[in-house]
Amino acid sequence: MATSLVRQTKLLSIVTSQLSSAACFRNIHCTAACLKNRAARIRVAKGDKPVTYEQAYHPHHIGHRKGWLSQHTSNLQGEDGAAERVVEDVFIRRFMYGTFHGCLADEIVIKRRGNLLVICAVMIQKLLPSKFYFLIGYTEELLSHFYKCPVKIEMQTVEEKVVYKYL
Amino acid sequence: MAACVWSVRSVRVLSEIIHGHVLPAAAAVRHQAGSSRSLHGARAPAVSARHLKQLGVTSLRSLSQVSLSEEPDALYQKLSVRVKGHDRSVLDSFEFFASLAARELGLSLERAFEPRKHTEKLTLLKSVHIFKKHRVQYETRTHHRTIEISRVTGSSARVYLEYIQRNLPEGVAMEVTKVTAASAGQTQSCFSITHSACLLYRPLLKRSRNTSRNRCGTRANWSRAVSEQHTVSAAGLCPLTADSHPNCDRQSVCVYMETVKQMHLFSFLYIIK
Numbered sequence: 146m147a148t149s150l151v152r153q154t155k156l157l158s159i160v161t162s163q164l165s166s167a168a169c170f171r172n173i174h175c176t177a178a179c180l181k182n183r184a185a186r187i188r189v190a191k192g193d194k195p196v197t198y199e200q201a202y203h204p205h206h207i208g209h210r211k212g213w214l215s216q217h218t219s220n221l222q223g224e225d226g227a228a229e230r231v232v233e234d235v236f237i238r239r240f241m242y243g244t245f246h247g248c249l250a251d252e253i254v255i256k257r258r259g260n261l262l263v264i265c266a267v268m269i270q271k272l273l274p275s276k277f278y279f280l281i282g283y284t285e286e287l288l289s290h291f292y293k294c295p296v297k298i299e300m301q302t303v304e305e306k307v308v309y310k311y312l
Numbered sequence: 313m314a315a316c317v318w319s320v321r322s323v324r325v326l327s328e329i330i331h332g333h334v335l336p337a338a339a340a341v342r343h344q345a346g347s348s349r350s351l352h353g354a355r356a357p358a359v360s361a362r363h364l365k366q367l368g369v370t371s372l373r374s375l376s377q378v379s380l381s382e383e384p385d386a387l388y389q390k391l392s393v394r395v396k397g398h399d400r401s402v403l404d405s406f407e408f409f410a411s412l413a414a415r416e417l418g419l420s421l422e423r424a425f426e427p428r429k430h431t432e433k434l435t436l437l438k439s440v441h442i443f444k445k446h447r448v449q450y451e452t453r454t455h456h457r458t459i460e461i462s463r464v465t466g467s468s469a470r471v472y473l474e475y476i477q478r479n480l481p482e483g484v485a486m487e488v489t490k491v492t493a494a495s496a497g498q499t500q501s502c503f504s505i506t507h508s509a510c511l512l513y514r515p516l517l518k519r520s521r522n523t524s525r526n527r528c529g530t531r532a533n534w535s536r537a538v539s540e541q542h543t544v545s546a547a548g549l550c551p552l553t554a555d556s557h558p559n560c561d562r563q564s565v566c567v568y569m570e571t572v573k574q575m576h577l578f579s580f581l582y583i584i585k
Binding site: 208216217218221222223256259263 | 396397398399430432438446448452453454480481482483484485
């Protein structure tokens, strides 16, 4: 972002200097740096970066090629509580990332059915199963005490991270 | 797929239980009104232990806690279930599930349709600082689906709704609207149809100009002389008549009685405020 702005200002200064010499004092905006969207996108690079299905598709594909990572009713028409759910989701994602450090294969899916909070995760088989069971129990207990609602974790393990393509 | 089969089986068992136990009051009313629906009466349904285990019922004692109360069951003219969600395919499958459940339980599914989706659009600045001309647009789509069930009693409505709500998918919200008819067997303050069960009906061709017409203002035909002669007798709510006028509300307490052309005796209305 900074480099593109620097480039833009350099270009502008060149253009303005040329124009001012021609006794014209209008500024021209000629770069497209601000027009590109950068949200939740991994930029195309050399071709050696592995990328999962979730990371490969951009946010405008949600609902068409991607599903929803967090499923609750507060964003529907006539429903409220969206801000609280977002804060809870952020905390849960950071908590899971830290508790199962290096084991997460992909993003966590959070589902809310009534009072019940279901966390669905895909893990790499990095730890022993007994250690996984302990961490699942620890997470469920701690989060249910914290959020005062039943928390369930549905976990699936995978040998290694599933790569969709290389960017 | 297995889950779908299981749910169908459990709905069948639920329906057996419902028709056997839960609707005695309504059953009596419907019998009186001459409904064509077959009712098993008060005998216990033949439910196997395997079925019960599937439903999570450990002993028959918990089933027998369904009590038959003397007070009349609430009657609903229309039960409207409206579901909202972000994903249209999820609502499609839920509509299939809910209509299947209604069909298996023997409820009359009036219609299932899709109201128009609602889109909320936000146009925000793309950059944190300046660059007012460059914006980004987001939209949130809410799809709806409505399932309408007509002429259902309070107990069966409760059972159906509980079953539906337990199986609501995540990210789907539900709104239930119930349009009530008066509860059977009571003259309530809102409105009721009172007539003797053995009276026959005569079509009333003329509209009589009575002062009490100002109170109700319906299109019903009735005669003041008739209403004075016949007294209020045992009330039974005829579900047919409740259906014919869904516009009745609590304030205007006029009820239109359906008249049968070949009958010769009178039907009448009671206007109660």
